[in-house]
Amino acid sequence: MKAVVNEHYGSPDNLEIREIPTPEPQAGEILVRVHATTVGRTDSCALRAHPFFVRPVTGLLRPKRTVLGLDFAGTVEVVGKGVVKFEQGDRVFGLTPGGYGAHAEYVCLSADGVVTVMPPAKRFHEVVVCEGAWYANTYLKKFNLRPGHKILIYGASGAIGTSAVQFSKIYGANVTAIVSTPHLDLARHLGADRVVDYTAEDFTKIGDSFDFVLDAVGKTSYFRCRPLLKREGVFAATDLGPWWQNVILAIWSTLTGKERVVFPTPRHDPSFLEFLKERIQAGEFRAVIDREYPLRNIADAYRYVETEQKAGIVVIKVVPEDFSPET
Ligand SMILES: NC(=O)c1ccc[n+]([C@@H]2O[C@H](COP(=O)([O-])OP(=O)(O)OC[C@H]3O[C@@H](n4cnc5c(N)ncnc54)[C@H](OP(=O)(O)O)[C@@H]3O)[C@@H](O)[C@H]2O)c1
CATH class of the missing domain: 3.90.180.10 (Medium-chain alcohol dehydrogenases, catalytic domain)
Known part of the structure; x- marks a missing residue:
């Protein structure tokens, strides 16, 4: 072959x-x-x-x-x-x-x-x-995303980001997607309730607060996003961050019992593929x-x-x- x-x-x-x-x-x-x-x-x-x-x-x-x-x-x-x-x-x-x-x-x-x-x-x-979708779903599961939650997805145009927007809507959350100018329409079509162009405005100053912030592309940081989080809000990133800070912050969060930063690693989950298949079949995920x-x-x-x-x-x-x- x-x-x-x-x-x-x-x-x-x-x-x-x-x-x-x-x-x-x-x-x-x-x-x-x-x-x-x-x-x-x-x-x-x-x-x-x-x-x-x-x-x-x-x-x-x-x-x-x-x-x-x-x-x-x-x-x-x-x-x-x-x-x-x-x-x-x-x-x-x-x-x-x-x-x-x-x-x-x-x-x-x-x-x-x-x-x-x-x-x-x-x-x-x-x-x-499957891969980007699997990663995205791992984060949203860790958040235990539910109807009524507000989530901000930074880098919503990548493999993980586009999946995260769609799954967040499936879970009933209100989604703010942060993308560059060429991807504004894409994020809207995927179901984002609000789209923000990070090249045109500072997304940390949009006058809103969130239960969850997901850095889906590994290009921002907890410290930058902290003003966007509600009191009990949680941040997650798909990348290690500078000096592995996302891992260190996640360990610190666990040790202190204040889950402010999480860094879940995807695990084999046989039910995920069936879930993805059903969502594709239902036209809710593409x-x-x-x-x-x-x-x-x-x-x-x-x-x-x-x-x-x-x-x-x-x-x-x-x-x-x-x-x-x-x-
Ligand atoms: N794909 C996977 O399955 C996978 C698995 C494990 C880990 N990861 C890690 O997860 C992260 C995301 O992976 P991915 O595959 O989803 O990424 P990706 O598809 O390569 O992401 C590219 C997208 O990110 C946007 N982007 C680039 N720079 C940006 C910035 N500064 N701010 C906001 N958006 C920006 C780009 O559009 P614009 O430049 O126009 O904004 C582009 O649409 C990476 O760090 C990767 O190493 C990915």
């Missing part, structure tokens, strides 16, 4: 499209023919081994996993022994957490992993949104697709993701014919 291989840490120039052996599903596994995948910030950090402390996990000198890619949507090609949940030909989507491997024509994974049958009538690229690239141009997709300017997700068309308008 064709796969995008990175044998050394470094820039997207290191990526090579090569023929490698197609994995064989063991008992309890399925082999999926990948039709669509994404390049996300996690892939790009893994490619560069950034931040440096990921190396004990990803490989000290060279990557342990030489094929990246977390999100996938495709068809079940082979069903391993003992698998009853899936049949050959099922259209499935999901995540390969920890394992990577979706930047290839085939990926092998446990049938009990983060994989489920696609919502009917949806196309492959419309469901490869993938925001910025750009699509054929597999052969995946290095360009990485370069674009590294600009940190994408809106939503960047899709890789592994089977290009799926993307013609009539299919």
